Amino acid sequence: MTETVSDPYASTTDSAEGPVFTVTGQDWDTIDASAVEGDHLVINMGPQHPSTHGVLRLILEIDGETVRDARAGVGYLHTGIEKNMEYRTWTQGVTFCTRMDYVAPFSNEAAYVMAVEKLLGIEAPEKAQVMRVLLLELNRVSSHLVALATGGMEIGALTVMTCGFRDRELILDLFEMITGLRMNHAFIRPGGVAQDMPAGGIEKLRSTVRLLKKRLPEYAALCNANPIFKGRLKGVGHLDLSGCLALGLTGPILRATGYDWDLRKKQPYWGYETYDFDVVTRDEPDAYGRFRVRLDEMWESLKIVEQATERLAAMEGQPVMVADKKIAWPSQLSVGSDGQGNSAEHIKHIMGESMEALIHHFKIVTEGFRVPAGQAYASVEAPRGEIGCHVVSDGGTRPYRAHFRDPSFVNLQGTSVMSEGGMLSDVIVAIASIDPVMGGVDR
Amino acid sequence: MVDAKGNKDERDQGTKTQDGSHETQAELVKSDAVELEIVEVREGAFGIHGTGDTSGFGGLTRPVMMPGASQRPYGGWYDEVADQLATITELDEAIEKVVVDRGEITFFIRRHKLLETVTHLRNDPVLRFEFCSSVSGVHFPHETGRELHVAYHLLSMTHNRRIRLEVVAPDDDPHIPSVVSIYPTADWQERETWDMFGIIFDGHPALARILMPDDWPGHPQRKDYPLGGIPVEYKGGTIAPPDQRRSYS
Structure with missing residues (x-):
């Protein structure tokens, strides 16, 4: 252990806890560990490891193949979204928070917008609420597909991965059609949504749902009774109800313990109480149970999507933004010969017809609206559990403070208790069953 | 502009608002601090400070009030x-x-x-x-x-x-x-x-930093911690970093 190599990334050094080796893969034979006593090792997994869902670092204390101690290190993707939101208008805040949990962007927007609307004391028009529900549920399906896909990939089931991303693409196409973007939509805004349904949207929704219903059974056929799949997932990452409540875990992890806690049913918002769907539970609090809960939840979400589609079909021409001109975004977007921009009628109105309309447009776009002083907490059932948003207003045009309770962040605290005492390979399965998205964890 | 001492006087008086809606509450409710709902003092209008304001609105001074204590019954559960x-x-x-x-x-x-x-x-x-x-x-x-x-x-x-x-x-x-x-x-x-x-x-078992690096100086979400950022040049114009752009008071 006296060797001194100048390369800081591939050297052997001594520390207070013992010698430190750096291995980067397929180079174990270059390590002379003969002087180390016992099999006790502390290894760093990540932050750039393909199996840890992005930049998650795991510090594992292992004894042979058995994990004695597991700690998660986070923060590698911290971008200061909450701080940035304090320097933008209330409407621009949506653009920031949608980038947190980038696999479920609509849930981020929904929690924030719900809190802001609570502070304003306004309610979005019915059609906007239906569109929000539609997008949230489509997003739940696409998010669960990613969970299945990455979870499958990590245990070597590459077919699940290719199928998952193939079907997610269908939903991203729908998002692109409705919001203009595949991710980071900033579509749900205080007071409603940014745009009305596009022409032909209803038909596209119907045909995609039909296709998804044809394809979803493939996952069940491939995995549910697959002995290898069950062998890797069953009994792994066990966490019972009391453990979930103590550590704050929600979403499919909580419902896999048999408790039917779902904010869509328990504290319904935006008309969820009027949709016909069931809360999926399962009495298998392990990775397999969580997989099955996610699988079944996609069917329930499709049920809601179908109902929302039919409602939208009957709501053509209804407003998607509150009538209050002091809050509503003044213009609608349209695609012209020179690209996307404000609609031609709106430009004509503010540039040629009404000075006051121009001033109003300028004021609301640059200055924004004021929100009465106070604070509010709103929570939404995101695909990963409860996403909460605590916003504080000082009566100004910007959030004084916005804090997000991200389900990935809280759920990841279950890592230690799910992995300790198990095999090293099961750590991957346990974390895949938590399904953390590091953009949401680190914000 | 009101100077720093003027600000303090305004806050010491505690309960003065433009519409008077909060004036009575402090007397009714026993609380540790009477002026506690005032979290800030807002000055001026349209984000103008110092010279350049010919409207007179720059002289406005308004305390920012958080909702005050409630009286029984609170209602419901x-x-x-x-x-x-x-x-x-x-x-x-x-x-x-x-x-x-x-x-x-x-x-x-x-x-x-x-x-x-x-x-x-x-x-x-x-x-x-x-x-x-x-x-x-x-x-x-x-x-x-x-x-x-x-x-x-x-x-x-x-x-x-x-x-x-x-x-x-x-x-x-x-x-x-x-x-x-x-x-x-x-x-x-x-x-x-x-x-x-x-x-x-x-009493926290291991109160270490979690999102920022372990050796980071300062605590970013505090209001005295700057957002940071650099000006951006675009087609000859310069756009200030977000925390130095106009803010509407």
Whole structure:
């Protein structure tokens, strides 16, 4: 252990806890560990490891193949979204928070917008609420597909991965059609949504749902009774109800313990109480149970999507933004010969017809609206559990403070208790069953 | 522009607002600090400061008021929870004030009584707030002696209720007891609040930074911590970083 190599990334050094080796893969034979006593090792997994869902670092204390101690290190993707939101208008805040949990962007927007609307004391028009529900549920399906896909990939089931991303693409196409973007939509805004349904949207929704219903059974056929799949997932990452409540875990992890806690049913918002769907539970609090809960939840979400589609079909021409001109975004977007921009009628109105309309447009776009002083907490059932948003207003045009309770962040605290005492390979399965998205964890 | 001393005078008078809506509340409610709802003083209008303002609006000075303490009855199950908290005898000191606003109830808890309060909130069958949703901080640099606030959002799944606890601490003594022993889920959330605000949670098992690097100086979510950023040039024009652009007061 006296060797001194100048390369800081591939050297052997001594520390207070013992010698430190750096291995980067397929180079174990270059390590002379003969002087180390016992099999006790502390290894760093990540932050750039393909199996840890992005930049998650795991510090594992292992004894042979058995994990004695597991700690998660986070923060590698911290971008200061909450701080940035304090320097933008209330409407621009949506653009920031949608980038947190980038696999479920609509849930981020929904929690924030719900809190802001609570502070304003306004309610979005019915059609906007239906569109929000539609997008949230489509997003739940696409998010669960990613969970299945990455979870499958990590245990070597590459077919699940290719199928998952193939079907997610269908939903991203729908998002692109409705919001203009595949991710980071900033579509749900205080007071409603940014745009009305596009022409032909209803038909596209119907045909995609039909296709998804044809394809979803493939996952069940491939995995549910697959002995290898069950062998890797069953009994792994066990966490019972009391453990979930103590550590704050929600979403499919909580419902896999048999408790039917779902904010869509328990504290319904935006008309969820009027949709016909069931809360999926399962009495298998392990990775397999969580997989099955996610699988079944996609069917329930499709049920809601179908109902929302039919409602939208009957709501053509209804407003998607509150009538209050002091809050509503003044213009609608349209695609012209020179690209996307404000609609031609709106430009004509503010540039040629009404000075006051121009001033109003300028004021609301640059200055924004004021929100009465106070604070509010709103929570939404995101695909990963409860996403909460605590916003504080000082009566100004910007959030004084916005804090997000991200389900990935809280759920990841279950890592230690799910992995300790198990095999090293099961750590991957346990974390895949938590399904953390590091953009949401680190914000 | 009103100078710093003028600001202080305005705040010392405490309860003056333009519409007078808050003027009576301070007399009715016993609270640790009468001026506590004033979190800031807003000056001027349209973001103009100093010269250049010919409108006269630049002379405006308005205190920013948070919703004041509420009077009984609070309505609905709020009273049931408040009554039950009040019947627990060790806790009569704990509640500083109660604010009901926008359909949410907030209990301001004195920090030395926080642990006892959350223990009862979790264990009492009438209260049974078994789930701690969120812990986060807010920094109010203008609230002298009460600059740091920590908001706990508790959820009772048994009764399907949510409440908020708010605990305050001064900047020069940023200590608040940790609730990790009652709600283990607060572990990372208190670490984040320490990281972002510099609030020390006494009794936390390992209060280390979580989102920022271990050796990071300062606590980014505090209001005296700058956002940072550089000006951006575009087609000959220069756009200031976000924290130096016009802000509307």
